Amino acid sequence: MIIEGLKSHGSGNDFLIIDELTTNLTFTEQEREKLAKALCDRGRLGADGILFVMKSEQADCRMRVFNADGSEASMCGNGLRCVARYANDALGLDKMIVETMKANLLVEKTKDIYKGIPTFKVEISPVSFNVKDLPLIIERETLQNEPLPELHSSLLFSALAVPNPHLITLVDSEILQSGLQADLSAKVNQPNELFPDGVNVSFVKELEPGSIYVRTYERGVGFTNACGTAMSASSLVTCSIGLNELEREISVYNNGGKVKCVVHFDEKKQTYSIDLIGNATYEFKISLEIDKNQPEQFVILEKQKFEEETSLYAKLQDEVQTYLQTAL
């Protein structure tokens, strides 16, 4: 079969978009898993995941996210911005609802985060601090800026599902530069008693009022340039502990760029939601010939780069990296 794919990224978190919305492509569950493993392999094409954009009966379109290891995730914030742009181009809707595994989410085109960079705002919700929703197996109902001695003797952790699972801790430069995050992340993402389904692990550093840096080890992938749901969850955690404020834009720096988050609290429903605002950049169009039974044998027939937008994004990335060299 021939797949016309599109490689895109949100803050350098990169995905191959496969269109089942405007084409007749369709896959079995096993084929999706195998495709993700084969195409995300950095030795070949390479990506953090695959985003399948599909028809939906309850929303304008549907997104399914497969991590590089072939596992399916319930949500992907950076990926949702890429899907928002893709569906916006395909359906001509600046504002739409995207069905995801656990929620139908509002996405919309918004003011460029940096001159000339296509920017989308996506809703991150539902949010739960109940450890059962990750799941995290401990004797308490929540873990909010508290020790988790089974994992580390002194760090304070917050666990939340947005709705994919996140474990977040605030650290200083010394801890950030140590190998601790890699060690802890490896522990909770291999068979273990605390997080039976694994968890995305973020180390967060406060930079200046209204600005934070977030680095994430993603379940099913490893360290990525950025993780959108992790940056949203981290913004909420910094509001809960009084570092940032609800309803105020937070600048979230990451190794692949920068996004903005706004954390909302609905008094009536007693629920949180987060707006994640950032780039949705196309890298290249690609035409692949694939045997569904042996996807690792795929052949690249054609590749067309989006030169202008990738070089514009490189400017934002340069500015961010220069800032981080002194800020971290």
Ligand SMILES: N[C@@H](CCC[C@H](N)C(=O)O)C(=O)O
């Ligand atoms: N990169 C994503 C999250 C992708 C899923 C995650 N690895 C998981 O398994 O939960 C994002 O931008 O949110």
